[in-house]
Amino acid sequence: GENVEQHPSTLSVQEGDSAVIKCTYSDSASNYFPWYKQELGKRPQLIIDIRSNVGEKKDQRIAVTLNKTAKHFSLHITETQPEDSAVYFCAASRGHKLSFGAGTTVTVRA
Amino acid sequence: DSGVTQTPKHLITATGQRVTLRCSPRSGDLSVYWYQQSLDQGLQFLIQYYNGEERAKGNILERFSAQQFPDLHSELNLSSLELGDSALYFCASSVGTSGGFNEQFFGPGTRLTVL
Numbered sequence: 257g258e259n260v261e262q263h264p265s266t267l268s269v270q271e272g273d274s275a276v277i278k279c280t281y282s283d284s285a286s287n288y289f290p291w292y293k294q295e296l297g298k299r300p301q302l303i304i305d306i307r308s309n310v311g312e313k314k315d316q317r318i319a320v321t322l323n324k325t326a327k328h329f330s331l332h333i334t335e336t337q338p339e340d341s342a343v344y345f346c347a348a349s350r351g352h353k354l355s356f357g358a359g360t361t362v363t364v365r366a
Numbered sequence: 367d368s369g370v371t372q373t374p375k376h377l378i379t380a381t382g383q384r385v386t387l388r389c390s391p392r393s394g395d396l397s398v399y400w401y402q403q404s405l406d407q408g409l410q411f412l413i414q415y416y417n418g419e420e421r422a423k424g425n426i427l428e429r430f431s432a433q434q435f436p437d438l439h440s441e442l443n444l445s446s447l448e449l450g451d452s453a454l455y456f457c458a459s460s461v462g463t464s465g466g467f468n469e470q471f472f473g474p475g476t477r478l479t480v481l
Contacts, residue, residue, distance in 0.1 A: 290469065299368065299456060299472040300409065345409060352397065352462065353422045354470060358408045 262357025397462030
């Protein structure tokens with residue numbers, strides 16, 4: 257089955273700096289890559305996703321890049337704010353099953 | 367609000383007991399997924415139903431079972447509960463088409479505590 261690895265496990269950044277989270281996947285047939293943000297005790301919320309026919313997608317301060325050849329994808333958050341502090345999960349999907357990375361705890365220091 | 371509802375919000379029970387968690391998907395969604403999230407752990411996929419039929423199975427224990435009813439709501443049954451079953455259980459739903467894209471929306475979760 258699909259195996260998704262996510263790095264780093266924790267990330268501390270100064271407010272206003274950028275944060276980058278990287279994920280690799282094993283199944284070359286995976287074609288959908290969402291990112292979820294989860295605040296403490298709350299549900300995961302989809303923040304951005306990318307399909308395999310696209311190399312990059314941007315939504316305001318958030319961007320995702322995909323390298324299908326290398327089987328890795330990354331989340332970039334620019335101009336970080338305190339409300340960006342949360343756990344971020346990447347995932348990869350082929351068909352109907354999502355395989356999640358282990359998560360990255362992001363802390364934005366004021 | 368994702369449109370996915372889960373009940374109850376919290377559940378406290380004892381070892382050896384059996385509980386049922388309930389999920390109602392977003393209007394129009396045919397697929398329901400169940401996930402387990404233990405403390406400081408990621409999201410472990412348990413099982414998926416599509417329009418009443420089991421479609422995919424993950425790391426679901428034999429003590430756990432699920433079903434999806436004709437009105438598309440789903441129930442996750444956990445029996446012979448152990449301390450290690452204490453976790454947040456999330457339900458997610460998606461349209462569930464055969465196109466391969468799988469945008470899932472999560473419910474608020476049920477926090478299960480086994481004492």
